[in-house]
Amino acid sequence: MAAPASSLEEAFHDAPALRQEILEHISRTPQSVDLFNQISHYIINIKQSCAEDRDGPATKRRKIENNTGSQIEVISKSTLVAELSSQTILLRLPDISFSIPQRKKFTLVLTAAALGAFGPNDTVEFGVHLSEVDYVACVPVPEKAARQWNFAVFVKNSHGISDAATDPLLFTVTDTPSKGGVPTDSSDTRQTIISNLNRTLPIRVKEPSSEVFKSLTANSYRKNEASYHVKSHLGTKEGFLFFLDNAIIWGFKKPLFCFVFDSIESSSYSSITQRTFSLTIKTTAEFGGKEIEFSMIDQVEHPAIDDFLRRNQLKDASMAEARRAKIPSSLVKENTGAKSELQAAENEIAGIDQNDSDDEDDDDYEENSEGSDQSDASDSETSDNELAVNQRSSSRNLAEDELGSELEEVDITDDEGSQDD
The missing domain is CATH 2.30.29.30 (Pleckstrin-homology domain (PH domain)/Phosphotyrosine-binding domain (PTB))
Structure with a gap:
């Protein structure tokens, strides 16, 4: 059995005499061929690494x-x-x-x-x-x-x-x-x-488990087997999220992501529609403090994902201040100093007269504005009734001034009223 000439040639190309001695030794002791094969490959790899070290x-x-x-x-x-x-x-x-x-x-x-x-x-x-x-x-x-x-x-x-x-x-x-x-x-x-x-290894290989996470979507490729992945997108790349007992993995295209629990600062949901939603994972400062969003996740998977995040106490930051809807600056300026509806209701319960601030010097005063002094429908009806009574009273007073005591002398009895009918 002879050693491959290509390996010996590559390993000892700069030492032809030594190569020839090796070949002669192998011919005398064929059992040494494996040893010289290993030596040849070792020398080839060492030369390759040394060449790289010279370049950097x-x-x-x-x-x-x-x-x-x-x-x-x-x-x-x-x-x-x-x-x-x-x-x-x-x-x-x-x-x-x-x-x-x-x-x-x-x-x-x-x-x-x-x-x-x-x-x-x-x-x-x-x-x-x-x-x-x-x-x-x-x-x-x-x-x-x-x-x-x-x-x-x-x-x-x-x-x-x-x-x-x-x-x-x-x-x-x-x-x-x-x-x-x-x-x-x-x-x-x-x-x-x-x-x-x-x-x-000092660690063990991790595998998915139904007890840890199982997809709620049926496995259409192997119907009798459970699925442990969730389809999602990273930008325009389509991939899969795997929820393991101590990490979340996204793959299988570069870059491959591995979020061990110690690297996760928080998780949050966004872009929620009737059919899909996005899951954003924020890493700790030690791992760059990045926010990585996985989008277009089927709503069917939300209960399983949410249960996984809650069980592993991966903080839900969906309602964090930074993620709340921002009020446009124009609306903020427009509403500066105005009373909110909640504040107005609280003032009314406390017995504070909201009309005592209708002064021309007030910031929220609007002359002849329909919204400056609104009242309930029942208050409007009461005001109308009082106005009608006042009008009738004014009319009677005017009649009394004009007719004097003649009104008192007119006394229609019940019999007279019946005859008129």
Whole structure:
């Protein structure tokens, strides 16, 4: 068995004599081929990381071109390369579909210190240090006929809400058979990944649960299964909100958001219509103090979301002063000094005469204004009756002045009144 010439050529291209000695040694001792393969890959990765370190800091971002030709950012660290290349591999899964930071199939590799993606010839493409991982979630991929699961691995500053953001890892496990036609149970693969991560990480992988949150919309793709997501929009991007036992996740397009409860200062509702509403999450100052709005959420989901927010005491700031409807400045100026209806009612109950302020010097005095002295309908009727009585009294007084005592001499008896009839 011979070592791949390409690996030896790439690793020892600047030392042809040493490469030739390695080939001769392998021909004499074929059992050493695996050892020299590992040595070759290790040297290749070290050379790659050293070249990057010469061009900038070890954590600098380098551009990698994907299949579509677009540029994406990947974090590369020389220590990460060394950890993935030299340490014992605990888990190795080929043909895993990654979405972030690069949309491509890679070999998933887990060691005691790092998790990463290997490309052709076992070159390290990207990865994370396990010591920096602070949240991992495994959730079903929404709106797929075949069962699939997304693994989202977040490290510090990769939650999408901090200013110094880096990319998380996002990869998918499916139910499709592996290459070669050998049937596989992806749920076993999913559980294998979860078990290995739980053994090596200081935290546990989080999965959705009906006891924590369940969508109130029926799963139209797999009718016998519950849904754990809520469809929403972030600007013009369509995505899904997942409500887990200690975090809220939005995905699965960049930027991927992870709101652990400690990062949430408050939540609020807005843009409420008959069919949809928006949910805004405000982060604490430590996480940038940002307000991120997820819109076009179906009203059907509101009871479940509201119950989740209340149970986890995620402060509802919907009625906060900053969110109340603002009064236009023109109306504020127009109503300055005017009595409100509530104040007028309170004054009336207290027995304060509202008419005693109708003075020309008052700010709210309006001459001949219909609104300056309004009264109830019953008061208007009483005033009309009093006016009629006064008019009749005035008429009688005028008659008495004109006729004198003659009015007193006129006395119509009942008999006379009957004869007149």
